[in-house]
Structures are given as structure tokens and as C-alpha cells.
Amino acid sequence: MIDIGKKIRALRLGNDLTQEELASRLELTKGYISQLENNLTSPSIQTLFAILEVLGTDIHTFFGNEPDLTVVFKKEDFNEKENEELKNTISWIVPNALKYQMEPIIIKLAPGGQSVIDNPHAGEEFGYVLEGQVTLVLNRKRYIIKKGETFYYLANKEHYLINNGTSAAKVLWISTPPMF
Known part of the structure; x- marks a missing residue:
């Protein structure tokens, strides 16, 4: 059963209105709204x-x-997977992202680490380097991206990230459609 009063109160508060303001707009009394x-x-x-x-x-x-719909996700909602061979850790920061249009992850690359080599696919990818420095390899061309810089490309060419530095790197990486 729907709690009409509770839903009206939630909508009123969501519109940042007092009972008095809502009543005034409707030519009703505050007591009636209450x-x-x-x-x-x-x-x-x-x-x-x-x-x-x-x-x-x-x-x-x-x-x-x-x-x-869940709008806010907390650290305990994240799913993390470590790949020791490639020296990376991926955190899926939006659970069940496959049902959405975008899939954001955070990938941590140890020195000498890299992401999986991604074959060409439909879609677009965006990244923001949070820590360190990475090299984006896009169709065998290399781009160095430093902390605070971003990358954006169509994913229709082979692509992956490498950390050639001496410290760990961390990247917010968003793919559309979801691919990770």
C-alpha cells in the first residue's frame, strides 16, 4: 500500500518547500498539508x-x-580484482554497471604494470590520471598522460595502458558501452 502522506512530504522536502509554502501555493492551510x-x-x-x-x-x-534507483555507491559496494601477472588492480566503482550506458572503473597499475590489451570494439573511452603517470597505447601509438591529465578516444583500435614509471599509477577509466 502506498503511503500518500509520506510521498507528499518527501516530494515537498525534495522541492525545498515548507508546509506553509506549499499550502500558500495551493491556497490551502498549513494544517491541511500537515x-x-x-x-x-x-x-x-x-x-x-x-x-x-x-x-x-x-x-x-x-x-x-x-x-x-541507487544513486550513491560507497566503497563497500565496489568490487575489486587483482591481476598479479599484469600488476594491476581494477575496482568496479558502480555495481552492476552492465545495465547502464557507461562503466567507470579505477585501475591501479604498479610500476611495470599494464591493463589487459583491449581489442577494437564499438564505443568510446575516457580516463583521468589520479596518481602517477601512464602510457596509453592506441593502435601502437603511445601517449604519455600525467597526473591531472585526461584521455579520450574511440575504442575502434587496439588499446591499453602501461605504467613505465617507478611509482604506482591510478586512473579513473570510463568505457561506453560497458566493457571491463
Whole structure:
């Protein structure tokens, strides 16, 4: 069962409105809004439509049973995999990214480490070097990218990263569509 009062309160707060401000916009009383939010009264259909319009939504969205999407992911949600042979560690920082359009990872490369050699595929890739320095090998051409610099390319050529430096490197790497 849908808790109408709770949903109205959440929408009101999401719009940064007080009960008084919402009531004023609807020519209702603050007490009536309070009663609605506490499920002590029910709005007429006409009043509900007016409330939803002021709160920037509609009846279909309000009563839709779409589950809330997770928007924030914490470190404990990340999945990490170490590749000792290639001297890298990949952290998938958005769980189940395969269902999205982009897949962000953080790859840590030890000195002498590299990513897997990625064959040409559809899509685009972007990276931001968080620590150290890496070499992007794109279709056998090499690009040196330092901390604070970015790279962006179409993924239709063989590509991978190498850490030729003496300290570890860390890169935020985003692929679309998800590939890692």
C-alpha cells in the first residue's frame, strides 16, 4: 500500500518547500498539508492533482511502483580484482554497471604494470590520471598522460595502458558501452 502522506512530504522536502509554502501555493492551510502528510485526511483527486503539479510530478509517476534507483555507491559496494601477472588492480566503482550506458572503473597499475590489451570494439573511452603517470597505447601509438591529465578516444583500435614509471599509477577509466 502506498503511503500518500509520506510521498507528499518527501516530494515537498525534495522541492525545498515548507508546509506553509506549499499550502500558500495551493491556497490551502498549513494544517491541511500537515494532516495530509500524516495521513489524517485524504485529498480529493482535484487537490492531489494540484499538489503534484506544484511539486513537479504527475499522477502516473506518483503512483508508479518503480523502485528507487541507487544513486550513491560507497566503497563497500565496489568490487575489486587483482591481476598479479599484469600488476594491476581494477575496482568496479558502480555495481552492476552492465545495465547502464557507461562503466567507470579505477585501475591501479604498479610500476611495470599494464591493463589487459583491449581489442577494437564499438564505443568510446575516457580516463583521468589520479596518481602517477601512464602510457596509453592506441593502435601502437603511445601517449604519455600525467597526473591531472585526461584521455579520450574511440575504442575502434587496439588499446591499453602501461605504467613505465617507478611509482604506482591510478586512473579513473570510463568505457561506453560497458566493457571491463
